Amino acid sequence: MTPPMTLSEGGYAVAQLPSDSSAVVDAVMALEETGFEVGEQWSRNSWESEFDDPCEVLGAKDASGALIGVIALRYGGDTVDLDRIVVAPSARRRGVGRSLIMTALVQARLRRVTEMILEVRTDNEPAVTLYRELGFTAVTVRSDYYGPGRDAQVMKADTGARKARTNQA
Numbered sequence: 298m299t300p301p302m303t304l305s306e307g308g309y310a311v312a313q314l315p316s317d318s319s320a321v322v323d324a325v326m327a328l329e330e331t332g333f334e335v336g337e338q339w340s341r342n343s344w345e346s347e348f349d350d351p352c353e354v355l356g357a358k359d360a361s362g363a364l365i366g367v368i369a370l371r372y373g374g375d376t377v378d379l380d381r382i383v384v385a386p387s388a389r390r391r392g393v394g395r396s397l398i399m400t401a402l403v404q405a406r407l408r409r410v411t412e413m414i415l416e417v418r419t420d421n422e423p424a425v426t427l428y429r430e431l432g433f434t435a436v437t438v439r440s441d442y443y444g445p446g447r448d449a450q451v452m453k454a455d456t457g458a459r460k461a462r463t464n465q466a
């Protein structure tokens with residue numbers, strides 16, 4: 298279901314990552330370690346579970362094949378959770394994060410999943426700005442979700458699947 302691997306104008310391509318490759322998990326862990334502060338980083342075990350059904354991991358690779366961004370998705374009924382997204386610091390502000398989420402929204406729509414949901418730290422301005430730009434709206438705030446004084450905003454976006462269903466009816 299993943300769209301074919303073609304390089305975007307930015308010189309990277311987004312595609313689903315295979316679930317059976319320890320080299321892929323190594324590359325994801327390298328992104329995790331450069332992309333998040335110590336204390337916010339996921340363990341290898343956490344990432345490994347994101348590759349198993351009902352989860353899916355999409356990656357962005359540059360022209361040399363290096364992994365520069367990754368998004369983890371968890372499907373369940375009518376919703377898909379955006380569990381994690383990280384872009385290499387050296388590749389930021391080139392539209393990689395936007396492409397990863399837009400590809401994930403298309404994938405969800407193809408699966409007839411109506412809603413994408415996520416949690417983000419309220420003070421994570423780059424991520425919150427990106428999500429808003431892509432149509433995510435705030436649902437609620439979970440106080441102290443990431444520890445004392447570190448609140449999470451729950452956000453959701455319509456994938457367009459509902460409208461597609463209505464048009465087909």
Ligand SMILES: CC(C)(COP(=O)(O)OP(=O)(O)OC[C@H]1O[C@@H](n2cnc3c(N)ncnc32)[C@H](O)[C@@H]1OP(=O)(O)O)[C@@H](O)C(=O)NCCC(=O)NCCS
Nearest residue numbers: 332381382383384389390391392393394395423424426427
């Ligand atoms: C959030 C993150 C994934 C964005 O990735 P990115 O590839 O740099 O984002 P994009 O280049 O696609 O940005 C798209 C838009 O989002 C917004 N945005 C992205 N980074 C921003 C920043 N630092 N400040 C303000 N707005 C920002 C802008 O509107 C941007 O559009 P523009 O560049 O045309 O102005 C990246 O900063 C990251 O990996 N952060 C660390 C991990 C993290 O916090 N993940 C989210 C929680 S799980």
